[in-house]
Amino acid sequence: MITVPRGLVLGLAALLSGYHVMLGVYSLGVPAHPGPPLVALTLYSLxxxxxxxPTSPMRMPLWLSFFSLAVCVALPLLVGSQLNGADPSGGYASGYATWYVAAVGTLMTIVATRKRQVVAWIGIGFLVVHTVVWAGPAALVGMGVIGSVVWVTIxxxxxxxxxxxxxxARQFARAEREATEWQAAQEAxxxxxxxxxxxxxRLAVPMLRRIVARRGILTEEERQECRYLEAAIRDEIRGRQLLxxxxxxxxMAARxxxxxxxxxxxxxxDDIEASELNCILNELAAAIAQTSADTIIARTVADGGATAITVVGLRSSDPSVSALGLDSPDDEVDLWLEIPRLRATASHALGAGTSAARA
Known part of the structure; x- marks a missing residue:
């Protein structure tokens, strides 16, 4: 999108407004008394x-828009009151003495551009009414009022x-970001x-081929190996980032x-970087390898705290109960470990947690 520098727009508007001030100064000899036109020039310049x-926001403050509206009301009254003694259809209506018409149009155009359109319409509407009352409908064209109305309209x-x-553009940009994020998530x-x-x-195909080759007739060791493979596949689904x-x-060694x-x-x-996550998982692997517990449960901490993974190891007094996957009331805690997110403290926490659990 091609944009026009704000400084260039402000400079052109300042030059156009300065031109109106020059016309007003040039025609000070025409009004009956130069005092009111000088006041009008001062108010318009201010x-x-x-x-x-230059440092003002794009949307004009409400008080400033009302001040500009008051100036646009004052200009026709101050300048026009000093031209009443002359025939409006004679030199004044088409001469520089009615500089305020273009000045009001320029100022209201600035107000409209700075997102105060209602105030701009009120100001240009007052100019139209004043011109019709002061010089008649025909003066709307001769004095350039129609041009001022066109400026504000544009x-x-x-x-x-x-x-x-x-x-x-903002909606399209937001939709593009959402689409990109959705596509990235789907690809991930x-x-x-x-x-x-x-x-x-890689895990299941060799065993499946063996099952097909033997037509489903497996030894007890092979059936147990299938159970290990089933548990490993279940880990891939439920364990995800823990693996x-x-x-x-x-x-597998523990099983x-x-x-x-x-x-x-x-x-x-999920938000941990790959290098740090790998160190955390190595700590988890070491903890599982070192414990002799009958039941081991490792799970991530979802509250976003300092702990990444908690590991609990239970030792059952009845091996048959452990083999069935049940917890006995007489189970003893063999391992209690909290692996932190920070790698600097992971090794220390592992040693302290393991020794404390065994104690």
Whole structure:
């Protein structure tokens, strides 16, 4: 989108307003008394400077718009009162003495551009009524009032069009961001599904081929291996970010010695960077490998606190109960570990947590 520098617009408006002031000064000899036109020139200059101040916001303050409206009401009254003695249809209506007509149109155009359209319409409407009462309807063309009305109309139309275009551009930009985020999320999910599927295939395909080759007739060791593979596949679904190769190896080793291992990822570590997450998972793998608990539960902390993963290891007094995946009232805590998010404290927390749990 091509934009015009604000300084250029302000400079052109200042030059045009200064031209009206020059015409007013040049025609000071025409009015009956120069005092009221001088006051009008002063008020117009002050209102123009305040309206074109470079650091002012785009939307004109309400008090400033009312001040500009008051100036536009005062200009015809101050200057026109000194021209009443002459015939309006004679030199004054078409000469420089009616400089205030273009001045009012310029000032109200500035007001309309700065998003005070209602005030601009009121100001230009007063100019039209004053001209009709003072010099008749025919003077609307001869004195340039129609031109001032056209300026304000164009300013209002352009201002509304630009505001609408700005809103549409913001909506399109927001929709584009949302579409990009949605596409990125879908691609991430697709990539994760592909990774999980590839890993599952690597785990299950050899056993599935063996099952097909033996027509479903498996030994007890092979059936137990299928149970391990089923648990590993379940980990890929429920564990998600809790898994890396060391964790997988440690979990499989724990299951082969008869432990019941449960991994639950509730989304609490999705925002952790890959390098830090890998260190945290290595701490988890070490904790699972070091404990001799019969039941091990590792889950992420979803409250966004300082802890990333909690690990609980229970030792059952009745091995048959543990094998069924049940908790006995006589279960003892063999491991209680909270792995923090910060890598600097992870190793210390692991040692302290493990030793405290065993104690």
């Amino acid at each position: 209102a123009t400077v305040m309206s074109l101040w 300013a209002v139309t352009l201002s509304r069009g630009l505001a609408r275009a700005g809103r549409d 999910r697709l990539y994760e599904r592909q990774v999980r599927l590839e890993h599952t295939n 890396n190769d060391p964790v997988r190896d440690a979990v 082969r010695r008869g432990a019941l291992v449960t991994l639950l990822d509730e989304g609490g570590i």
